[in-house]
Amino acid sequence: IDLLAGLFIRNPIYLEGLFIVPVILLANLFSGIYNNLAIWYKLTDRTRFGMYISILGAVLTIVCLLVFVPVLGIMGGAVATLFTYCSMAIISWYLGHTYYPVPYELNKIFLLISITIFLSALSFIYFRGHIIISCLTLCILGAVVYLVERKNLHPFIRV
Numbered sequence: 001i002d003l004l005a006g007l008f009i010r011n012p013i014y015l016e017g018l019f020i021v022p023v024i025l026l027a028n029l030f031s032g033i034y035n036n037l038a039i040w041y042k043l044t045d046r047t048r049f050g051m052y053i054s055i056l057g058a059v060l061t062i063v064c065l066l067v068f069v070p071v072l073g074i075m076g077g078a079v080a081t082l083f084t085y086c087s088m089a090i091i092s093w094y095l096g097h098t099y100y101p102v103p104y105e106l107n108k109i110f111l112l113i114s115i116t117i118f119l120s121a122l123s124f125i126y127f128r129g130h131i132i133i134s135c136l137t138l139c140i141l142g143a144v145v146y147l148v149e150r151k152n153l154h155p156f157i158r159v
Contacts, residue, residue, distance in 0.1 A: 022124050023078035026117065030085035037089060040096035049095055053088055060084045108148060115144050 005018055034053075041049040061084045068076030096102065119137045127133040146153065 017074055020075055020078040022120060023075065023082055026120075027078065027082040027085045029113075030082065030089045034085060034089040034092050037092040037096055040092075040100035040102070044100050046099060053091055053095075056091065057084050057088045060087055112145060112148060116141060 005015055009015055038050060038053075041047055061080055064080030064083050065077060068079050070076070072079060093104075119141050123134045123137045127137070
Protein backbone atom coordinates (compact mmCIF):
# COMPACT_ATOMS: atom_id res chain seq x y z
CA ILE A 1 0.00 0.00 0.00
CA ASP A 2 2.82 2.39 0.87
CA LEU A 3 4.41 2.05 -2.56
CA LEU A 4 1.18 2.89 -4.38
CA ALA A 5 0.17 5.54 -1.86
CA GLY A 6 2.98 7.80 -3.01
CA LEU A 7 1.68 7.60 -6.56
CA PHE A 8 -1.98 8.31 -5.86
CA ILE A 9 -2.10 10.38 -2.67
CA ARG A 10 -0.80 13.88 -3.29
CA ASN A 11 -1.47 15.41 0.13
CA PRO A 12 0.75 13.78 2.81
CA ILE A 13 -1.86 14.35 5.53
CA TYR A 14 -4.03 11.63 3.95
CA LEU A 15 -1.26 9.06 4.40
CA GLU A 16 -2.11 8.98 8.11
CA GLY A 17 -5.33 7.13 7.31
CA LEU A 18 -3.75 4.30 5.33
CA PHE A 19 -3.84 1.94 8.31
CA ILE A 20 -7.62 1.51 7.90
CA VAL A 21 -7.36 0.34 4.28
CA PRO A 22 -7.11 -3.41 5.06
CA VAL A 23 -10.18 -3.24 7.30
CA ILE A 24 -12.15 -1.34 4.64
CA LEU A 25 -11.05 -3.86 1.99
CA LEU A 26 -12.28 -6.72 4.17
CA ALA A 27 -15.55 -4.85 4.75
CA ASN A 28 -15.96 -4.51 1.00
CA LEU A 29 -15.38 -8.26 0.61
CA PHE A 30 -18.33 -8.87 2.94
CA SER A 31 -20.35 -6.25 1.09
CA GLY A 32 -19.75 -8.21 -2.10
CA ILE A 33 -20.70 -11.46 -0.38
CA TYR A 34 -23.90 -9.82 0.86
CA ASN A 35 -24.72 -8.55 -2.63
CA ASN A 36 -24.27 -12.04 -4.06
CA LEU A 37 -26.34 -13.64 -1.32
CA ALA A 38 -29.10 -11.05 -1.70
CA ILE A 39 -30.36 -12.63 -4.92
CA TRP A 40 -32.55 -15.09 -3.00
CA TYR A 41 -35.14 -12.51 -1.95
CA LYS A 42 -35.47 -11.30 -5.53
CA LEU A 43 -35.92 -14.82 -6.87
CA THR A 44 -38.55 -15.66 -4.25
CA ASP A 45 -40.42 -12.35 -4.58
CA ARG A 46 -39.62 -11.40 -0.98
CA THR A 47 -37.96 -8.08 -1.73
CA ARG A 48 -39.19 -6.64 1.56
CA PHE A 49 -36.39 -8.63 3.21
CA GLY A 50 -33.92 -6.49 1.28
CA MET A 51 -35.48 -3.44 2.90
CA TYR A 52 -35.36 -5.04 6.36
CA ILE A 53 -31.72 -6.01 6.00
CA SER A 54 -30.83 -2.53 4.70
CA ILE A 55 -32.60 -0.82 7.58
CA LEU A 56 -30.90 -3.14 10.05
CA GLY A 57 -27.58 -2.33 8.37
CA ALA A 58 -28.22 1.40 8.71
CA VAL A 59 -29.13 1.07 12.40
CA LEU A 60 -26.10 -1.16 13.05
CA THR A 61 -23.85 1.35 11.32
CA ILE A 62 -25.11 4.24 13.44
CA VAL A 63 -24.84 2.29 16.70
CA CYS A 64 -21.37 0.97 15.86
CA LEU A 65 -20.17 4.44 14.87
CA LEU A 66 -21.42 5.86 18.16
CA VAL A 67 -19.65 3.09 20.08
CA PHE A 68 -16.40 2.66 18.12
CA VAL A 69 -15.46 6.12 16.81
CA PRO A 70 -15.01 7.76 20.24
CA VAL A 71 -12.71 4.90 21.27
CA LEU A 72 -10.89 4.02 18.04
CA GLY A 73 -11.11 7.21 15.96
CA ILE A 74 -11.19 6.64 12.21
CA MET A 75 -10.47 2.95 12.75
CA GLY A 76 -13.83 2.88 14.55
CA GLY A 77 -15.55 3.85 11.31
CA ALA A 78 -13.73 1.08 9.48
CA VAL A 79 -14.62 -1.48 12.17
CA ALA A 80 -18.25 -0.32 12.11
CA THR A 81 -18.35 -0.81 8.34
CA LEU A 82 -16.79 -4.26 8.63
CA PHE A 83 -19.16 -5.34 11.41
CA THR A 84 -22.21 -4.07 9.54
CA TYR A 85 -21.42 -5.71 6.20
CA CYS A 86 -20.42 -8.95 7.90
CA SER A 87 -23.69 -8.96 9.86
CA MET A 88 -25.72 -8.23 6.74
CA ALA A 89 -24.01 -11.08 4.87
CA ILE A 90 -24.67 -13.53 7.71
CA ILE A 91 -28.31 -12.49 8.04
CA SER A 92 -28.84 -12.69 4.29
CA TRP A 93 -27.23 -16.14 4.19
CA TYR A 94 -29.40 -17.37 7.08
CA LEU A 95 -32.65 -16.04 5.60
CA GLY A 96 -31.68 -17.22 2.14
CA HIS A 97 -30.89 -20.66 3.53
CA THR A 98 -34.38 -20.69 5.04
CA TYR A 99 -36.35 -19.46 2.00
CA TYR A 100 -34.16 -20.42 -0.97
CA PRO A 101 -31.54 -22.97 0.07
CA VAL A 102 -28.36 -23.04 -1.97
CA PRO A 103 -25.77 -25.71 -1.06
CA TYR A 104 -22.82 -23.38 -0.48
CA GLU A 105 -19.57 -25.10 0.43
CA LEU A 106 -19.24 -23.15 3.67
CA ASN A 107 -16.17 -24.99 4.93
CA LYS A 108 -14.29 -24.14 1.75
CA ILE A 109 -15.52 -20.53 1.82
CA PHE A 110 -14.49 -20.05 5.46
CA LEU A 111 -11.13 -21.69 4.80
CA LEU A 112 -10.35 -19.40 1.86
CA ILE A 113 -11.54 -16.25 3.64
CA SER A 114 -9.52 -17.18 6.76
CA ILE A 115 -6.36 -17.84 4.77
CA THR A 116 -6.86 -14.60 2.84
CA ILE A 117 -7.27 -12.60 6.06
CA PHE A 118 -4.25 -14.30 7.66
CA LEU A 119 -1.93 -13.75 4.68
CA SER A 120 -3.14 -10.18 4.18
CA ALA A 121 -2.62 -9.32 7.85
CA LEU A 122 0.79 -11.00 7.80
CA SER A 123 1.79 -9.01 4.75
CA PHE A 124 0.38 -5.71 5.96
CA ILE A 125 1.60 -5.90 9.56
CA TYR A 126 4.94 -7.70 9.33
CA PHE A 127 6.09 -7.20 5.77
CA ARG A 128 4.85 -3.70 5.09
CA GLY A 129 7.27 -2.06 2.71
CA HIS A 130 8.77 -5.38 1.58
CA ILE A 131 7.21 -5.63 -1.85
CA ILE A 132 8.88 -8.94 -2.76
CA ILE A 133 7.67 -10.72 0.39
CA SER A 134 4.20 -9.23 -0.07
CA CYS A 135 4.12 -10.50 -3.65
CA LEU A 136 5.21 -13.93 -2.42
CA THR A 137 2.31 -14.02 0.05
CA LEU A 138 0.00 -13.17 -2.84
CA CYS A 139 1.49 -16.07 -4.83
CA ILE A 140 0.97 -18.35 -1.82
CA LEU A 141 -2.67 -17.26 -1.69
CA GLY A 142 -3.04 -17.98 -5.41
CA ALA A 143 -1.52 -21.44 -4.92
CA VAL A 144 -3.86 -22.19 -2.01
CA VAL A 145 -6.90 -21.11 -4.03
CA TYR A 146 -5.73 -23.27 -6.92
CA LEU A 147 -5.21 -26.31 -4.66
CA VAL A 148 -8.61 -25.90 -3.02
CA GLU A 149 -10.47 -25.16 -6.28
CA ARG A 150 -8.48 -27.18 -8.84
CA LYS A 151 -11.38 -29.52 -9.63
CA ASN A 152 -13.65 -26.56 -10.35
CA LEU A 153 -10.94 -24.68 -12.26
CA HIS A 154 -9.82 -27.63 -14.39
CA PRO A 155 -12.45 -27.15 -17.16
CA PHE A 156 -11.28 -23.54 -17.62
CA ILE A 157 -7.53 -24.19 -17.71
CA ARG A 158 -5.86 -25.45 -20.86
CA VAL A 159 -2.52 -27.13 -20.34
